[in-house]
Amino acid sequence: MNRIDPETAPATGAPVVVFDLDGTLLDTAHDLIGAVNRVMAEEGLPPIEVDPHRVTVGRGGRAMVAAALAAAEVPHDEERLDRLTLRFVELYMDNVADRTVPFPNVEAALDRLAAAGIVLAVCTNKRVGLAEALFAAIGWTDRFAAVCGGDSFDVRKPEPGHILLTIAAAGGDPAAAVMVGDSAADIDAARAAGIPVVGVTFGYTPTPVRDLGPDAVIDDFADLWPALLEIAPPALAARLGATDETAPIGA
Ligand SMILES: O=C(O)COP(=O)(O)O
Numbered sequence: 001m002n003r004i005d006p007e008t009a010p011a012t013g014a015p016v017v018v019f020d021l022d023g024t025l026l027d028t029a030h031d032l033i034g035a036v037n038r039v040m041a042e043e044g045l046p047p048i049e050v051d052p053h054r055v056t057v058g059r060g061g062r063a064m065v066a067a068a069l070a071a072a073e074v075p076h077d078e079e080r081l082d083r084l085t086l087r088f089v090e091l092y093m094d095n096v097a098d099r100t101v102p103f104p105n106v107e108a109a110l111d112r113l114a115a116a117g118i119v120l121a122v123c124t125n126k127r128v129g130l131a132e133a134l135f136a137a138i139g140w141t142d143r144f145a146a147v148c149g150g151d152s153f154d155v156r157k158p159e160p161g162h163i164l165l166t167i168a169a170a171g172g173d174p175a176a177a178v179m180v181g182d183s184a185a186d187i188d189a190a191r192a193a194g195i196p197v198v199g200v201t202f203g204y205t206p207t208p209v210r211d212l213g214p215d216a217v218i219d220d221f222a223d224l225w226p227a228l229l230e231i232a233p234p235a236l237a238a239r240l241g242a243t244d245e246t247a248p249i250g251a
């Protein structure tokens with residue numbers, strides 16, 4: 001599934017939509033915070049609630065473990081945080097898809113874009129092994145031309161190279177690309193890469209996504225198609241416009 005070497009990726013230069021994972025495609029918060037809470041239980045510490053910690057999810061496992069320790073008013077050094085983050089990853093891997101579901105209308109939107117001949121890719125700061133295990137568990141293994149994680153390259157969001165290398169790995173054309181994401185890392189990376197970006201309002205960000213400066217905002221994946229038509233570079237817009245441009249994407 002994962003073609004992360006831009007040297008060997010097919011240079012098709014295809015129109016491509018790149019998706020963030022946590023908080024954009026999949027509602028992963030319950031399983032992530034569940035794993036944090038299993039770490040807390042092992043340490044004899046109290047659990048955290050999904051709310052208000054849901055907003056921390058976009059900052060990764062280490063930040064979530066740190067937030068849980070802070071909530072328990074436990075002082076922690078880097079060594080303890082490293083150890084507990086590793087344990088978190090092990091426990092998350094064991095229950096990676098217990099309560100994780102796609103956000104509404106995601107699968108219909110992906111199907112419709114794929115049917116229009118648009119290359120789909122995932123650029124996540126999640127470890128790529130976790131992303132692949134999660135996709136296998138929910139039957140998404142063949143959905144994407146490339147799935148690139150926070151450890152796939154030497155760069156990760158908000159560095160623009162993470163998105164650009166993901167596009168290369170998928171055989172996409174960065175001049176015919178749009179990013180879709182939920183947090184500052186996604187929007188900052190896309191802007192730095194010169195790629196238009198759609199922000200979703202249902203993800204994991206302490207700052208409302210509208211305030212992060214995306215080119216378009218959607219509340220539901222049913223609205224992705226018209227948002228893409230508005231902001232996509234010409235080669236991608238042409239591919240979208242060549243198919244039915246009036247129906248909502250989830251229809
Ligand atoms: O795991 C993280 O750090 C966040 O993951 P995301 O980039 O898919 O939102």
Ligand SMILES: [Mg+2]
Pocket residue numbers: 020021022023024058181182183203204
């Ligand atoms: Mg995210």
